[in-house]
């Protein structure tokens with residue numbers, strides 16, 4: 001038995017949910033990784049046992065990487081309508097997947113792009129004023145959380161974004177008086193309530209399905225209209241509460257509206273996002289305000305950026321034959337799979353299996369612990385950025401590209417290496 005002490009690695013950046021925490025700590029012993037400081041989600045996704053990870057497989061048979069890459073290349077060459085899903089990879093891996101799409105032809109979409117597109121709809125039409133995480137933390141004196149408490153998906157959001165003033169210099173920089181946090185929609189969860197204890201927290205419950213209407217009323221109040229002007233539509237406690245929130249935002253030095261578009265009800269998500277952006281635009285005539293949309297799990301924002309700089313279009317774009325065609329209705333994964341004859345699924349951050357697909361072969365560049373509903377034709381287990389190799393991921397506000405550190409060598413290819421091997425096999429064939 002080894003008596004060697006584990007290596008403690010501190011101040012690690014985290015690439016899982018998009019919030020970009022950079023204070024994680026793990027203990028590493030050979031292939032084993034044990035989280036010491038991390039949120040529950042990061043701890044679950046960082047933890048590794050001492051065992052040897054899965055090997056590449058073709059048709060369920062273990063093979064060397066080069067053989068799996070050749071088989072994947074052969075399937076891609078035979079394909080006429082490939083769909084690339086998941087796209088959970090670091091920037092280098094995403095560039096490799098883009099190379100594969102250029103070479104073989106494919107549509108590309110990220111597993112967590114639904115919220116992104118709900119936001120893009122407003123951003124493309126009318127634009128918005130957005131802030132960074134640092135501005136939110138250091139300057140925002142009134143934060144309105146629209147919809148559900150985001151803690152379930154971004155467990156350290158409130159800890160990082162709206163810490164209480166402190167005297168030891170670790171709190172927000174420009175907020176000696178603290179701030180007000182309004183939950184507009186669902187109230188805060190118990191953990192959030194505890195975390196924000198001592199801060200000015202207000203709750204404006206909004207019944208499901210009425211959030212877009214509530215934001216329309218809030219926008220009207222911010223624009224200077226009164227309850228009487230609204231013709232009684234918002235008479236009562238909700239109207240009065242919204243009028244009070246409007247007053248808070250108008251009096252704020254830096255108001256921010258935040259939401260997670262992925263968890264808004266699909267029928268009203270576009271309206272909610274558009275009205276939140278409108279409110280911020282109105283506020284900026286007299287004070288300072290911004291939106292802070294949440295999202296970007298598994299480097300979703302990195303996938304968006306790579307698509308933009310590589311093809312000039314966002315995700316949900318078909319690439320091939322020297323052209324790129326953006327059609328979100330056609331190339332969202334669920335729609336693309338209705339016409340696809342091959343699925344290439346990438347998920348390096350977590351063991352998420354490919355979507356159901358039976359129209360052709362499945363190639364999975366996936367976490368080694370992925371459990372498949374049906375064995376893919378080709379499975380190449382890939383390392384996780386920030387565990388098995390270094391890499392870069394974008395934070396949810398898009399202004400910071402975080403460096404992730406490799407912690408161990410378990411012999412797993414990165415997505416970039418797997419994609420390069422497939423590309424090389426395709427060229428050699």
Ligand code: SF4
Pocket residue numbers: 014015016017018019020021024038039040041042154155156157
């Ligand atoms: S909140 Fe997100 S970025 Fe922060 S440690 Fe957890 S998973 Fe990582």
